[in-house]
Amino acid sequence: MQDTVKRFKAHLAKMHAYSHAMGVLYYDSETAMPKGGVEGLGATIGVMSEESYRLSTAPELKEMLRTLNENKDALDMVTRREAEEMAEELSRMEKIPMEEFVAYQVAQNEAGNVWRQAKVNNDFAAFAPHLEKLIGYQRKFAGYIHPEMKAYDALLDQYEKGLTMETLDAYFKNVREKLVPLIHAIAERGRKIDTSFLDKEFAVEKQKQLSDHIMKVMCIDRSFCAIGETEHPFTTNFNKRDVRITTHYYPESLLSSFYSVVHEGGHATYELNTGDDLFGSPLGGGASMGIHESQSRFFENIIGRSREFIGLVYPKLMELFPEELKGVTEEMLYLAANRSEPSLIRTEADELTYSLHIMVRYELEKQLIGGTLTVKELPEKWNALYKEYLGVDVPDDSRGVLQDTHWSGGMFGYFPSYSIGSAYASQIYDAMMKEMDVPALVKEGKLQPVIDWLTEKIYRFGCLKKPGELIENACGAAFDPGYYTDYLKEKYSAIYGL
Secondary structure (H helix, E strand, C coil): CHHHHHHHHHHHHHHHHHHHHHHHHHHHHHHCCCHHHHHHHHHHHHHHHHHHHHHHCCHHHHHHHHHHHHCHHHCCHHHHHHHHHHHHHHHHHHCCCHHHHHHHHHHHHHHHHHHHHHHHHCCHHHHHHHHHHHHHHHHHHHHHHCCCCCHHHHHHHHHCCCCCHHHHHHHHHHHHHHHHHHHHHHHHHCCCCCCHHHCCCCCHHHHHHHHHHHHHHCCCCCCCEEEEECCCCCEEEEECCEEEEEECCECCEHHHHHHHHHHHHHHHHHHHCCCHHHCCCCCCCCCCHHHHHHHHHHHHHHHCCCHHHHHHHHHHHHHHCCCCCCCCCHHHHHHHHCCCCCCCCHHHCCHHHHHHHHHHHHHHHHHHHHCCCCCCCHHHHHHHHHHHHHCCCCCCCCCCCCCCCHHHHCCCCCCHHHHHHHHHHHHHHHHHHCCCCHHHHHHCCCCHHHHHHHHHHCHHHCCCCCHHHHHHHHHCCCCCCHHHHHHHHHHHHHHHCC
């Protein structure tokens, strides 16, 4: 057994090395690679994907996993969970032909590069063939891996184990019934929150200084976390000592990069605080996308849009932008950061209307994967749902169907994680407040106790515990979306005087 465990760990280390290298290539392609580098990168990804596939399905790995799982009672907890997870992963990978897996990796790379240009040029037609190809692969892979399941349920399961369309339909129905009347009440109230003081140009170089300050306030150790620029912000991690976030700076939109850094900083905080015993392990990352998004949404909204956080960063804002923000008070900034108004762009949506943006994507994904909606019909259907759900007209595809990077990466089934994550965050916050005065700590600039609590309850476990177990561990109860709708009702009723 000791020999098997030793060989198993060595195999995992080799798999991790390939994953690390491919991750660095992806980060580079999104942040630094010249446009002309696509073909060469595609060839390299093809070679490395093939080697990665061989490692993931190697006969010797299969034999080691059989031995380990048959003798799991003799293993320590980390090795046992690694063997369980890798057995599941091997089972999935074995069902996908290697040539299709490699072709899919290359197709993802091509689609990502075409999407970036298509968004800039408002050219959905250029991206459409690539999207069709990725959807075709996703349907096939879902059928290979879970032939007993509906294809979209199989894709949802990749990001949040056990999540189904039936569960999500009920969840979104509840969210819609509780929040839409509140959104209408705010519209009828007629209170207009002034954001005109943000309609100016804010120098990008100073915004970069603000990003550095925000990361410092969030207790992010820059020795282990870099920040780059990309079209669509994301976070990637290679291990807990190399996490990288990105943002996009707009001179005319100060709060865009501000909150993208807080959001991605939440993701980074999770990864940076996984257990040292999981370093280099396949368990050394977030438990699920829902749990991961709970942390980005927790920091972006519950912490980042609070009066206390606004007050905390207010002096720096005034130092960097004294003329642009002349006469602007902390309260004015707080209200501007929390204004609720139906909008076009998901990443800049307010907390209250955010889940409606997710519902649009959820409905479209169900239809695309289910075969009841074609890619050609997608922009028109997108625009119609935005009008139906949010009451806004979509002026072009760049601010419509092309606004997100996720589909260019084949990430169908991911979007619901954002809403589920927001709901997790509200319940986690309620539990945290029973043990500490979070607003008081934020006001004093002491976020470390908040991070320590999250580390103890969630972060340190990586993938050792499943999402439901982490919520129970942190909250002392099973997941209840009522915390989410109650939190939003209380916050926005106060802001709008309802």
